[in-house]
Amino acid sequence: MKTQFSLILLSTLSFLLVPFVQADSSFATTMKERLPEVIKAKGEGTVGEGVDGLLHLRADDASAELKKMVASENKDRNALFASIAKKTEGKTADVAAKFAKAMIGKGKKGHWFRSSKGTWKKK
Numbered sequence: 001m002k003t004q005f006s007l008i009l010l011s012t013l014s015f016l017l018v019p020f021v022q023a024d025s026s027f028a029t030t031m032k033e034r035l036p037e038v039i040k041a042k043g044e045g046t047v048g049e050g051v052d053g054l055l056h057l058r059a060d061d062a063s064a065e066l067k068k069m070v071a072s073e074n075k076d077r078n079a080l081f082a083s084i085a086k087k088t089e090g091k092t093a094d095v096a097a098k099f100a101k102a103m104i105g106k107g108k109k110g111h112w113f114r115s116s117k118g119t120w121k122k123k
Helices: 002-017 025-044 064-088 092-106
Strands: 047-050 055-057 112-114 120-122
Touching: 025 047, 025 064, 047 092, 055 064, 064 092
Parallel strands: 047 112
Antiparallel strands: 047 055, 112 120
């Protein structure tokens, strides 16, 4: 089941990434490499997806390693959103919202999602 979800999430990310980031593959590569770590943290409930398209910590006492992983993921996501927005002549916030919607839609039962008001909901 966990492997199936990983494949679904990877295919979603691939669908979002491939058409837009072929020339900007550095962040796409690191996001792909980091994906198992992100999936593990989501499964543990230590991080969740936000409607802003970013990964959010769920605990104030998160480890330095987890904080670093979230910061790195969000840096790459912001680069992804900016790259797609530039190539589509759209807005970065709109790209992030579409990404968030896709991540929420593909989210696994038990994963956490943060609203625009900062409240958490479990799928």
